[in-house]
Amino acid sequence: MEWLGDNLWSAWLALAVFLGVAELMSLDLVLIMLAVGAVAGMVTALLGAPVLAQVLVAGGASVAMLALVRPSVVKRLHSGPELSLGHGKLVGRQGVVTAAITANEPGRVRIDGDVWSATPYDPTLTIAAGQTVEVFEIRGATALVHPIPTLEESD
Known part of the structure; x- marks a missing residue:
């Protein structure tokens, strides 16, 4: 258990990779936003912050990505150039x-x-x-x- 406490960043990295691979299956652009939050949690863990701070940073980054980035990316992907025939x-x-x-x-x-x-x-x-x-x-x-x-x- 002591090893996990010292290497919690690896758990965040594994979660980010898992979410990234799962996003390839769903293509909803939700899981990739959560993966970015997991990467933020990993960076926080590498900086030596306590577990609560890591969870808060990961959650905040995920919510921010879902609220601020995903809508514009989805809109851009779903709208193509207008075709005049x-x-x-x-x-x-x-x-x-x-x-x-x-x-x-x-x-x-x-x-x-x-x-x-x-x-x-x-x-x-x-x-x-x-x-x-x-x-x-x-x-x-x-x-x-x-x-x-x-x-x-x-x-």
């Missing part, structure tokens, strides 16, 4: 008008190398050829666009 990926892109656009007469706009039919998002606008526009919406095969103001227009 089809014509929806064109929304927010810029294009150049190749044929004048009015509400009554759809025109043409080149977006990412493709030519689309286009109407103005604001039906009161007329957009001249050569003007840069932003795609606000796609309806069917028609882009609803709005002109991007240039420095000359804002003066």
Whole structure:
């Protein structure tokens, strides 16, 4: 029993390893947080602190990891990059008008190398050829666009 008292750090290390291996089976990111607490308990034991202090440090570190670290890690793991497919990926892109656009007469706009039919998002606008526009919406095969103001227009 005296050996265990002098080498309690090894028990903390064994617990940390056990919890780490068990985490590989569960993948819930709970046991790994407890393993970090066990490592904190091991460090406290190596510093020569009494058993009560080791338990308190291990428990505090585990609770802190569960409350502060785990939620953000889980959120980051469960959220991936947003995938835009089809014509929806064109929304927010810029294009150049190749044929004048009015509400009554759809025109043409080149977006990412493709030519689309286009109407103005604001039906009161007329957009001249050569003007840069932003795609606000796609309806069917028609882009609803709005002109991007240039420095000359804002003066």
